[in-house]
Amino acid sequence: RxxxxxxxxxxxxxxxxxxxxxxxxxxxxxxxxxxxxxxxxxxxxxxxxxxxxxxxxxxxxxxxxxxxxxxxxxxxxxxxxxxxxxxxxxxxYTNDPERDPEIAGHPRPTTWRDYLIYLSGWGYWTGN
Structure with missing residues (x-):
């Protein structure tokens, strides 16, 4: 309560x-x-x-x-x-690749390298 x-x-x-x-x-x-x-x-x-x-x-x-x-x-x-x-x-819009703002235009990372780049925020700032 x-x-x-x-x-x-x-x-x-x-x-x-x-x-x-x-x-x-x-x-x-x-x-x-x-x-x-x-x-x-x-x-x-x-x-x-x-x-x-x-x-x-x-x-x-x-x-x-x-x-x-x-x-x-x-x-x-x-x-x-x-x-x-x-x-x-x-x-x-959870996990909707077009409308979920956490992933829109950026698929979830599938490798350790991609995951580390994801955690760094580099892709967000560079548009990659």
Whole structure:
């Protein structure tokens, strides 16, 4: 069952962890470089919440998902409204090579080389 309180509590914990880790790194605590990778991982897990906000699932009230989704778009550098349209179009046309925006004009990779190029984003930027 969706719950605004549970969703906001989870969000506060995640943001608190980011703030604590960021402060520790920023103030140069002992062995602070060890936290860089975990901090990056925790930061990128904000995308998971952003993704769920596109579906309006993390909170009981959809408007809270909208507010949180837009707020998360700033550190993720991923405009929330654009991502919502892109992602929902992907769900509507999943694996349709002409209309799924994740694969339109670009077939799924079938070799390790193609997969690494796919992960790099090179084909997206070069039009290949």
């Amino acid at each position: 969706r719950s605004d309180a549970a969703g906001l509590k989870h969000l506060a914990g995640h943001l608190g962890l980011l703030l604590a880790m960021g402060a520790y790194i920023g103030f140069g605590g002992p062995f602070w470089p060890v936290l860089l990778l975990p901090y990056g991982i925790v930061l990128m897990f904000l995308f998971t919440l952003s993704h769920e906000c596109t579906h309006a699932t993390p909170f009981a009230r959809p408007w809270i998902s909208d507010v949180v989704g837009h707020a998360l778009s700033l550190p993720l550098l991923l405009p929330f409204t654009w991502f919502r349209y892109f992602h929902l179009a992907h769900h509507k």
